[in-house]
Amino acid sequence: MDRIPILRMGQFLLVTIQVDLYDRLALELEADLVKMVSKTGAKGILIDISAVSIVDSFMGRIIGNIGVMSKLLDAETVVVGMQPAVAITLVELGLPLKGVYTALNVEKGMDLLKSKVQIIEDDEIDAANDNEDHLPE
Amino acid sequence: MATEITKILKKRKSVILERWMKNQLTDETLREDLISNEELRAESEELIDILTKSLNETNLTDPDSSDFDHVIEILGGISLSRAKQGFSPRETGLYVMSLKETLLQILQEEVKDPADLIAATLNLSRLIDNFSIITFETFIKGREEVILRQTDEITEISTPVIRVWDGILALPIIGTLDSARTQVVMESLLTEIVESGSSVAILDISGVPTVDSLVAQHLLKTVSATRLMGAECVISGIRPEIAQTIVHLGIDLSDIVTKASLASALSFAFATLKVEVKKVAR
Numbered sequence: 001m002d003r004i005p006i007l008r009m010g011q012f013l014l015v016t017i018q019v020d021l022y023d024r025l026a027l028e029l030e031a032d033l034v035k036m037v038s039k040t041g042a043k044g045i046l047i048d049i050s051a052v053s054i055v056d057s058f059m060g061r062i063i064g065n066i067g068v069m070s071k072l073l074d075a076e077t078v079v080v081g082m083q084p085a086v087a088i089t090l091v092e093l094g095l096p097l098k099g100v101y102t103a104l105n106v107e108k109g110m111d112l113l114k115s116k117v118q119i120i121e122d123d124e125i126d127a128a129n130d131n132e133d134h135l136p137e
Numbered sequence: 138m139a140t141e142i143t144k145i146l147k148k149r150k151s152v153i154l155e156r157w158m159k160n161q162l163t164d165e166t167l168r169e170d171l172i173s174n175e176e177l178r179a180e181s182e183e184l185i186d187i188l189t190k191s192l193n194e195t196n197l198t199d200p201d202s203s204d205f206d207h208v209i210e211i212l213g214g215i216s217l218s219r220a221k222q223g224f225s226p227r228e229t230g231l232y233v234m235s236l237k238e239t240l241l242q243i244l245q246e247e248v249k250d251p252a253d254l255i256a257a258t259l260n261l262s263r264l265i266d267n268f269s270i271i272t273f274e275t276f277i278k279g280r281e282e283v284i285l286r287q288t289d290e291i292t293e294i295s296t297p298v299i300r301v302w303d304g305i306l307a308l309p310i311i312g313t314l315d316s317a318r319t320q321v322v323m324e325s326l327l328t329e330i331v332e333s334g335s336s337v338a339i340l341d342i343s344g345v346p347t348v349d350s351l352v353a354q355h356l357l358k359t360v361s362a363t364r365l366m367g368a369e370c371v372i373s374g375i376r377p378e379i380a381q382t383i384v385h386l387g388i389d390l391s392d393i394v395t396k397a398s399l400a401s402a403l404s405f406a407f408a409t410l411k412v413e414v415k416k417v418a419r
Binding site: 079080081082084087088091092096097100103104105109118 | 223320323324327328330331334335336358361362363364366367370
């Protein structure tokens, strides 16, 4: 039974899909990823689909779902390395993957994730500072 | 009776050619600028030669007979070359029609009995009419071939993807965007993004004459696909009239970065890449 490995890299999770996804594999990946995010408290997910050459509407929906689900668990999702044919197919299927960020390759995807997480942390620090300011002396 | 016709035609072959040439040369629609008299004569002579050769008693009443394959081939060649030389349909049609006139004149002189004459005339005109229809069909086919070839050429040359800067691609679109062209544009842009590793693509539509809802949808698709690849897509070169049309049609382009000129799109791309262009102080 195939399983897609989920690697932990600091506060991010890394998934590289090396085989063509069939429906059950994709569903399992979705479940595994969400569990993993909640277990590790990861801040970001990077999914590399550069080896995926065929997608259908189900696959597109799963990727979109992963984005929305991890957003609920406070993690950003970046999909990297999409092939031109896959991008065209997804657009023609009417699935522009609104919930996820995209990047050209893993390197750029990592940079994007880091910058996103950085912004969020800065905001939290600011918010914490604001709270301190309002404390009565 | 029918024997008479073919015999007459064969006997007076040279007279037919002379008269036909005279008719053609005196005709107002003669295009001396497109075809020389010698060429015209050679063409006509060949046609009459083959026609009289393949004509006999049995196939006179049967225009679909395989005996005429050769004649049809020659007619096809003539009308194809005329389509390419730029003759009008009327001129090409008249070429064959004028042959009929000449043949009928000859028959009138040779056949004395009115009943025979009518029968012969009917047969002959049916045959020549069939030929002129074939000429016409091939003429149109020739024109269509010319149009198809030009369309292919336009599609090929009209979608260059330019590397403007390290990480910035530009794609000037010239001409109307239809589904087939969008596909070509999208494919070449996405492939180039992968090859060059660019993160910003500028789609310049200053050469697109009109934007209707279909064209806008094609643009949106291209932008979405670029985003899925992980690159930002900017649309530039939106003329005032096009901005008006887009709003009047109720097309929502608010998700897309749009710029008035290629220059401002480029500076947006610089800002995205955190690149700065400076004048060198001297």
